[in-house]
Amino acid sequence: MAVSDEPTPIVLPDDPGFGLDVQIDYPGYRSTRWRAPDRPLVTLPEELHQLEGPVFGDDAPGEDDNDLTRQHAGDPLGERIVVSGRVLDEDARPISGALVEVWQANAAGRYHHEVDQHPAPLDPNFSGAGRCLTDDEGGYRFVTVKPGAYPWGNHENAWRPAHIHFSIFGRLFTQRLVTQMYFPGDPLFAYDPIFNAVRNPKARALLVARFDLEQTQPEWALGYTWDIVLGRGAGATRIEP
Amino acid sequence: MTLPGTPSQTVGPFFTIGLCRRPKNELVARGVRLVGRLLDGQDEPVNDGVIEIFDAASGRWGRCGTDVEGRFSFLVAPDTPHVEAYVFARGLLKHQLTRIQLSDAERDDGALRFDIRLQGDRQTVFFAV
Numbered sequence: 001m002a003v004s005d006e007p008t009p010i011v012l013p014d015d016p017g018f019g020l021d022v023q024i025d026y027p028g029y030r031s032t033r034w035r036a037p038d039r040p041l042v043t044l045p046e047e048l049h050q051l052e053g054p055v056f057g058d059d060a061p062g063e064d065d066n067d068l069t070r071q072h073a074g075d076p077l078g079e080r081i082v083v084s085g086r087v088l089d090e091d092a093r094p095i096s097g098a099l100v101e102v103w104q105a106n107a108a109g110r111y112h113h114e115v116d117q118h119p120a121p122l123d124p125n126f127s128g129a130g131r132c133l134t135d136d137e138g139g140y141r142f143v144t145v146k147p148g149a150y151p152w153g154n155h156e157n158a159w160r161p162a163h164i165h166f167s168i169f170g171r172l173f174t175q176r177l178v179t180q181m182y183f184p185g186d187p188l189f190a191y192d193p194i195f196n197a198v199r200n201p202k203a204r205a206l207l208v209a210r211f212d213l214e215q216t217q218p219e220w221a222l223g224y225t226w227d228i229v230l231g232r233g234a235g236a237t238r239i240e241p
Numbered sequence: 242m243t244l245p246g247t248p249s250q251t252v253g254p255f256f257t258i259g260l261c262r263r264p265k266n267e268l269v270a271r272g273v274r275l276v277g278r279l280l281d282g283q284d285e286p287v288n289d290g291v292i293e294i295f296d297a298a299s300g301r302w303g304r305c306g307t308d309v310e311g312r313f314s315f316l317v318a319p320d321t322p323h324v325e326a327y328v329f330a331r332g333l334l335k336h337q338l339t340r341i342q343l344s345d346a347e348r349d350d351g352a353l354r355f356d357i358r359l360q361g362d363r364q365t366v367f368f369a370v
Contacts, residue, residue, distance in 0.1 A: 043369060048368070090243050116255060202245070206248060
């Protein structure tokens with residue numbers, strides 16, 4: 001049998017047929033090969049549909065946990081930004097008291113993590129992690145610096161577009177979501193298999209924050225707005241036709 | 242009005258800085274140890290995964306990153322019949338949800354053991370969420 005010389009494409013063409021789903025066995029993202037489940041999923045037990053998720057009242061984030069620029073003696077280097085938005089359910093109702101956790105690379109594209117050894121400087125004034133609870137309107141807000149793009153070993157000359165990792169707990173247990181927020185107009189979008197594993201371009205657009213002049217603080221920080229919608233079975237709800 | 246839900250993305254390899262700064266794997270002060278390994282489709286340990294368990298009966302929740310051998314460990318209430326478990330990892334573009342039946346779990350040196358296999362003939366049963 002002839003073996004194809006065609007390399008695995010890093011990015012597949014758009015496919016709106018995927019709805020909002022991320023394609024978990026996306027071939028361009030190599031680490032999915034032995035990690036993406038390949039057996040049929042089982043129907044969710046009935047009692048989990050309405051089960052309320054964990055409450056984090058006894059381990060509530062501190063008031064400054066949402067300001068990643070004030071966790072050390074000095075200011076971190078980079079472009080200071082404010083990232084804010086609302087956590088909503090599919091019916092556009094705000095989800096208050098939701099725990100939102102974030103982590104990111106510094107402005108040079110380096111994570112404060114032992115596994116990240118790429119030759120960009122660490123910033124002694126930036127750890128890159130924050131958390132907060134949403135307010136009564138479902139609002140969250142982080143002050144940070146814009147993360148840099150960084151190389152990774154997935155394929156030759158692979159670079160991740162700048163992003164902030166988000167982890168969110170909804171009101172319901174099934175509204176759990178871990179995702180990544182991207183910045184508008186990033187030239188690396190077209191080359192990134194993780195971003196493009198969301199095959200529907202309308203769904204991918206939901207991962208991109210918008211620049212927001214109203215949230216921009218004069219003489220201080222650029223504003224980005226990004227709303228998060230937690231479906232039932234977040235990350236995998238259908239898109240309206 | 243129905244809003245489209247925000248899609249999922251992988252937790253990536255660096256999540257410990259955001260998710261594992263404080264140990265959160267003891268749901269009770271005294272209880273039974275629940276241990277296991279997170280394994281890929283080649284039975285290799287997944288050393289950059291994170292498991293979150295939720296004891297719905299008590300509302301207690303815990304989180305544990307996997308170690309170099311793919312191991313995780315929790316302390317759970319001894320009388321809990323089952324816990325729900327979310328699995329996240331580098332290479333896993335969307336979390337997976339399973340249920341750990343503690344009453345059926347293998348006993349191993351006083352601890353309950355439940356390995357999670359992400360893929361293949363022996364894949365763990367994951368729910369559609």
